[in-house]
Amino acid sequence: NAGVTQTPKFQVLKTGQSMTLQCAQDMNHNSMYWYRQDPGMGLRLIYYSASEGTTDKGEVPNGYNVSRLNKREFSLRLESAAPSQTSVYFCATRRGLETQYFGPGTRLLVL
Amino acid sequence: SQELEQSPQSLIVQEGKNLTINCTSSKTLYGLYWYKQKYGEGLIFLMMLQKGGEEKSHEKITAKLDEKKQQSSLHITASQPSHAGIYLCGAENYGGSQGNLIFGKGTKLSVKP
Numbered sequence: 280n281a282g283v284t285q286t287p288k289f290q291v292l293k294t295g296q297s298m299t300l301q302c303a304q305d306m307n308h309n310s311m312y313w314y315r316q317d318p319g320m321g322l323r324l325i326y327y328s329a330s331e332g333t334t335d336k337g338e339v340p341n342g343y344n345v346s347r348l349n350k351r352e353f354s355l356r357l358e359s360a361a362p363s364q365t366s367v368y369f370c371a372t373r374r375g376l377e378t379q380y381f382g383p384g385t386r387l388l389v390l
Numbered sequence: 391s392q393e394l395e396q397s398p399q400s401l402i403v404q405e406g407k408n409l410t411i412n413c414t415s416s417k418t419l420y421g422l423y424w425y426k427q428k429y430g431e432g433l434i435f436l437m438m439l440q441k442g443g444e445e446k447s448h449e450k451i452t453a454k455l456d457e458k459k460q461q462s463s464l465h466i467t468a469s470q471p472s473h474a475g476i477y478l479c480g481a482e483n484y485g486g487s488q489g490n491l492i493f494g495k496g497t498k499l500s501v502k503p
Binding site for chain 1: 425430431432438478496
């Protein structure tokens with residue numbers, strides 16, 4: 280089992296460009312999350328999906344959109360990237376109130 | 391809103407020494423998680439604590455949750471270079487989004503050979 284996978288691992292964008300970060304899980308978990316990690320800020324929740332077909336905003340949703348394509352996949356889209364979105368992005372999954380499992384992360388640099 | 395404060399922010403120890411990392415919550419903890427992160431990698435789950443006074447150990451790492459359920463500690467005995475990384479505590483965010491965790495800012499541990 281691959282667990283939680285994320286693509287791409289690294290990405291460099293110019294301001295105003297768009298891109299989609301992909302997350303897939305084979306753990307059969309209902310809940311999926313997108314976090315961003317910034318120095319001195321810790322991990323902050325961007326969006327989450329409690330189940331297939333539902334998505335909700337987290338702490339820092341501005342500038343992002345998400346799609347829960349099916350139970351396995353949860354994507355994060357930046358429509359018009361800004362330098363403030365330079366960060367490391369983590370996808371996580373969870374079943375009920377069990378442990379959250381994290382993907383390896385995507386490092387994004389916006390110039 | 392609930393906040394988690396970790397101390398120290400960073401720690402450098404000599405190989406073989408013991409160390410403790412603390413995580414303090416502004417509210418009662420109903421689920422406390424410890425994760426380890428190596429540079430450029432994701433978070434690896436270490437342990438979860440739920441009950442006041444609970445203590446769990448795995449290899450040379452011991453995590454405790456105090457009786458009042460507002461503070462947790464992570465203790466590493468006889469540290470090794472493989473213990474180096476960033477340790478994060480996370481807690482159930484009952485005041486926020488469904489099922490998500492809030493995290494402390496992390497403690498960076500370096501172990502000198």
